[in-house]
Amino acid sequence: MKFFLVAEELGKLQPDQHKLHFFTKIMKRTQSQALYQKALTYFPGGVNSPVRAFRSVGGTPLFIEKGDGCYIWDADDNKYIDFCGSWGPLILGHNAKSIRESVIRAVENGTSFGAPTRHENELAELILQHNPFLEKIRFVSSGTEAVMSALRLARAVSGKSVIIKFEGCYHGHVDSLLVKAGSGLSTFGISSSAGIPEAVASETIVLPLNDRRAVEIAISDYKDDIAAIIIEPIPANNGLLLQTKEYLDFLRKITKENNILLIFDEVISGFRIGFTGAAGYYGIQPDILTYGKIIGGGMPVGAYGASAEIMSRISPDGDVYQGGTLSGNPVAMSAGIAQVRALLQGEFYERLEKKTLAFTDALNSFAKSKNYRFKVFSIGSIFWFAFTDLEHVRDANQIESESMSFFKILHRELLEKSVYLGPSGYEVGFISAAHSEKDLEQAVTAICSSLDTVFAELPEGIAKI
Ligand SMILES: *Cc1c(COP(=O)(O)O)cnc(C)c1O
Numbered sequence: 001m002k003f004f005l006v007a008e009e010l011g012k013l014q015p016d017q018h019k020l021h022f023f024t025k026i027m028k029r030t031q032s033q034a035l036y037q038k039a040l041t042y043f044p045g046g047v048n049s050p051v052r053a054f055r056s057v058g059g060t061p062l063f064i065e066k067g068d069g070c071y072i073w074d075a076d077d078n079k080y081i082d083f084c085g086s087w088g089p090l091i092l093g094h095n096a097k098s099i100r101e102s103v104i105r106a107v108e109n110g111t112s113f114g115a116p117t118r119h120e121n122e123l124a125e126l127i128l129q130h131n132p133f134l135e136k137i138r139f140v141s142s143g144t145e146a147v148m149s150a151l152r153l154a155r156a157v158s159g160k161s162v163i164i165k166f167e168g169c170y171h172g173h174v175d176s177l178l179v180k181a182g183s184g185l186s187t188f189g190i191s192s193s194a195g196i197p198e199a200v201a202s203e204t205i206v207l208p209l210n211d212r213r214a215v216e217i218a219i220s221d222y223k224d225d226i227a228a229i230i231i232e233p234i235p236a237n238n239g240l241l242l243q244t245k246e247y248l249d250f251l252r253k254i255t256k257e258n259n260i261l262l263i264f265d266e267v268i269s270g271f272r273i274g275f276t277g278a279a280g281y282y283g284i285q286p287d288i289l290t291y292g293k294i295i296g297g298g299m300p301v302g303a304y305g306a307s308a309e310i311m312s313r314i315s316p317d318g319d320v321y322q323g324g325t326l327s328g329n330p331v332a333m334s335a336g337i338a339q340v341r342a343l344l345q346g347e348f349y350e351r352l353e354k355k356t357l358a359f360t361d362a363l364n365s366f367a368k369s370k371n372y373r374f375k376v377f378s379i380g381s382i383f384w385f386a387f388t389d390l391e392h393v394r395d396a397n398q399i400e401s402e403s404m405s406f407f408k409i410l411h412r413e414l415l416e417k418s419v420y421l422g423p424s425g426y427e428v429g430f431i432s433a434a435h436s437e438k439d440l441e442q443a444v445t446a447i448c449s450s451l452d453t454v455f456a457e458l459p460e461g462i463a464k465i
Pocket of ligand 1: 143147266
């Protein structure tokens with residue numbers, strides 16, 4: 001495969017021999033800097049979501065002017081190959097024609113009615129007909145809202161209140177889940193954000209991932225109080241902490257035996273790892289599923305779903321209240337419909353995964369040839385750059401915080417070489433259908449050359465042989 005050649009050739013070169021002219025222009029960032037200075041006067045930290053502020057990598061956040069395919073352009077007209085993809089939603093790339101046209105058609109008929117529209121039916125039908133893991137669904141406007149609603153439903157169904165979550169899984173900014181582990185196994189959590197009452201944090205138990213014993217102890221101590229276990233079945237918000245199928249099967253079994261609901265938070269993995277997400281990938285039926293990101297095609301959509309029986313608890317059928325002024329918004333639904341429909345085309349996911357594997361294999365073989373302490377972990381079209389020696393990273397404590405200094409240099413170098421990654425080493429990257437082999441080859445070249453710079457600056461990351 002062509003990718004391997006690129007990486008092997010690069011492996012033989014000296015660091016500055018592969019500075020193609022494509023890389024050498026010094027990028028101007030004056031417009032982004034000016035916009036950021038203004039933004040600092042309007043918004044806390046100059047942003048409307050914290051990670052965007054570039055605090056983990058330093059420097060000025062880029063203000064993005066437009067996107068097309070796998071490319072974005074910043075306010076200074078610098079062009080980048082984008083691997084952030086709006087943090088996951090853009091599986092077709094930026095400005096996909098089918099989504100744009102679908103949105104425009106919807107907007108021409110008005111933007112919101114607060115009454116049902118045919119668009120909601122259409123998106124639900126596409127999902128429910130092709131995803132056997134849920135029978136009924138409810139649309140909301142964000143992943144956070146989906147998770148918050150799923151917890152309420154799980155508590156109503158089980159008649160219990162405590163939630164088990166895992167360290168290294170993110171579920172949005174829901175009060176009861178912005179919680180970190182207390183001291184000792186199976187103790188109640190302490191809030192990881194100011195403004196969350198102790199009483200709320202203490203309804204959550206935080207356990208390490210990939211640790212059956214911790215789950216068994218918590219359940220034996222508190223099973224009469226535990227309503228649900230919530231997990232990202234493919235944890236992708238704190239590195240990519242891939243779990244084994246055996247572990248997820250174990251969670252399914254122990255929850256069933258103890259009248260505890262299992263919630264799969266598939267806001268990232270849903271429609272990303274195949275159409276049926278992680279549930280389909282591992283063949284595990286959770287009790288409640290949450291979605292977001294991809295189903296909105298870049299518009300604000302979230303959803304949760306379950307069996308018809310469990311969903312019958314939601315109002316107005318049942319006694320669990322949940323509603324939203326803009327829920328099922330016709331414009332957002334239209335974006336989702338166009339995107340989800342594209343995902344059902346034959347071989348969509350196979351093609352995406354094949355491209356991703358070629359990309360990650362090329363980077364891994366390059367790093368290995370140079371003895372760099374660097375690995376790319378991936379599943380489907382999600383990848384994570386990890387500065388580690390470990391074969392597998394399955395739990396958040398296995399990530400050394402010092403490894404982030406390597407990422408910081410990598411990020412800086414890649415921006416100069418026209419590659420945009422999310423601005424934190426704990427974040428994963430995404431390959432979209434719009435990344436061509438040529439784009440990925442160009443990115444591999446830029447990444448390999450940047451790794452040379454990283455390890456020239458921090459040679460302690462090169463394995464002694
Ligand atoms: C992004 C994300 C959320 C939160 O979704 P928002 O739309 O940002 O509120 C929840 N859970 C997971 C797994 C996510 O990746």
